[in-house]
Amino acid sequence: MSVAIRIQQVCKRFDATQALNAVDLEVAQGEFFGLLGPNGAGKTTLISALAGLTRPDSGSLSVMGYDVLTDYRAARRQLGVVPQELVFDPFFSVRETLQIQSGYFGISDNDDWIDEILENLDLTTKANANMRTLSGGMKRRVLVAQALVHRPPVIVLDEPTAGVDVELRQMLWRFIRRLNADGHTIVLTTHYLEEAESLCGRIAMLQGGRIVALDTTQNLLQRFSTHTLRLRCRGELPPAVALRAQQSGGWWSLPFDRFDEIEPLLAEIRNAGCAIDDLDVGKPDLEDVFIRVMHGQAH
């Protein structure tokens, strides 16, 4: 598959902070890609470098084959960025904002597409409202619309759902999923790990300006997380089981990899004279993966 984003050996230092440290990354066309990491990990710096807002000290970045520095006009036409900050121009209405943004990309007659975006983002009734009068959620939607006016094949969303209510979040993801299904490459940064887990096919985790994990979401879950059998019981657990278990709030947690491990485990507990009062099974989740990767507990 063709490459949508290619990042090679990119380094960026801000005074004493090494924001990006020899980052190598490729995102294929049509991917829904997640970029995760704690605050200050370098996610926004990496996106800014891709968008030409930050100039790397070394290395190269390209979007759809166009170098972001030497061929910046072509590269920027391929890229739509939803910035993290809730920024807007208070002089203009929603429609004027989108028409001006279209004009920046050399598109003079874009009203049909603007109407379609407004409808999909539930902004049609606000088209002629001044940006100042919109709520935070609506301003966020306009930011998404601005990133889409020139129909970029690659869309980068930098924490687009920060501070956004559940309804808007779901509507936004429906629209972004549709764009992805239509062939757009999506790169997402978010602190909502359940969103990343359900949306992203592949994920990179950044820490201290380095990529510390990069794989498909499924592989990350399998490699860095396990299922957990949680149970509450009366009596002593057999010593072999107790060694593997962790106790918290009256519950024992036992990690396991395959479901066929459960029955022998329960049998062993019962045979030891331990009565089970309650139990549940926890699936592996990205939060678990994230914490393990960030604390270097990969197994």
Next chain:
Amino acid sequence: MMPRLHGAFFTLFYKEVLRFWKVASQTVGAPVMTAVLYLLIFSHALEGHVQIHGVSYTAFLIPGLVMMSVLQNAFANSSSSLIQSKVTGNIVFTLLAPISHHEFYAAYVLAAIVRGLMVGVGVLAVTMWFAPLQFIYPLWILLFAILGGGILGSLGVIAGIWAEKFDQLAAFQNFLIMPLTFLSGVFYSIASLPAFWQHVSHWNPVFYMIDGFRHGFFGVSDVSPWISLAVGGGCFSALAVLSLNLLSRGYKLRT
């Protein structure tokens, strides 16, 4: 209804013009009012006492006030637009777009010139009824108005890029632009100054813009309009090179 926006440069230029036009009472009306007040006060105080270059003081003052308004508003337009965009963060929309630094510079300066000219025309339209004016060389008038707007518009781009806060821009305006324009012969002919201050005035590029502009009205000036044109052209070129250099490096715009 927005016109068809052809290309990044025209769009940015149109956006900059629309931005000030949406608050025209503040960006055009208020400076016209200020200039009229200057005229009323100074002409009341000095009319009948002073005659310069063979014309009445009020007639002498009007072109000076027009040009001062052009210059100050050209500076205000590009500088305030840039600092507002930087402080509010919406400059990111132009930085993300495929706009070259040449287009960026040209759009901001051209919009600054348009605002300067609109204010200048407004001041002229209101003040020309207070004294008989001549328009001996209209092309000189137009040329110096555009050149002066370009110089101060460029200076506004530099100040807007450099300033990180509104008070830094205010300092630039109060300690550089205001003295340069007020001490440039708007209210007097430098021929009336002592020799030392005449010499100092010749180092002020704004003096040449005012003097050349006034030459277009009365056909007389303190220095030849060709010298004023050369000084103005040189200043504009130097400021354009500096602005383009800052923009191409992304100075204080791109990290």
